[in-house]
Amino acid sequence: VYFFWVQRDTKSFEWFQDLLKAIEEEDEARMDMACQGSSQSLNRRGESMIEIHTYLTGNLSYAQMTHVHMNVGEVDPITGLRSPTNFGRPNLDLIFRAVAHEHPATDVGVFFCGPHKMGSTIEGAAKKWSSEGQDGTKFYYNKENF
Numbered sequence: 752v753y754f755f756w757v758q759r760d761t762k763s764f765e766w767f768q769d770l771l772k773a774i775e776e777e778d779e780a781r782m783d784m785a786c787q788g789s790s791q792s793l794n795r796r797g798e799s800m801i802e803i804h805t806y807l808t809g810n811l812s813y814a815q816m817t818h819v820h821m822n823v824g825e826v827d828p829i830t831g832l833r834s835p836t837n838f839g840r841p842n843l844d845l846i847f848r849a850v851a852h853e854h855p856a857t858d859v860g861v862f863f864c865g866p867h868k869m870g871s872t873i874e875g876a877a878k879k880w881s882s883e884g885q886d887g888t889k890f891y892y893n894k895e896n897f
Contacts, residue, residue, distance in 0.1 A: 771832055859889065
């Protein structure tokens with residue numbers, strides 16, 4: 752699972768922060784078990800089942816920038832996750848190209864919830880990077896509105 756979370760402000764990252772931390776911890780525990788040779792592994796040995804990518808598109812205040820700079824470590828100072836926060840908008844071409852390269856001949860579900868304009872952009876990237884044929888990666892765009 753590739754999970755991309757794009758937010759304009761740092762406060763919005765709190766919505767799923769505890770859930771994502773729990774998922775990261777569970778995934779790490781599962782990878783540890785797999786490396787120890789446990790037959791309970793659902794995936795290849797030591798391979799992560801989830802990659803979390805967070806993006807902050809808004810500006811940080813001076814105090815926030817200082818906090819980030821002073822607290823770089825094992826966990827991200829903005830989200831508290833092991834995965835670092837990226838600044839700016841995600842490069843969709845780079846992301847879709849990488850997923851297509853990593854998963855040839857695969858159907859990939861793209862699930863989106865957010866502003867209409869961003870959804871249209873993601874849907875366009877999903878169509879652009881879908882390829883036909885036996886070895887092609889096909890992206891299926893899905894959106895949720897509430």
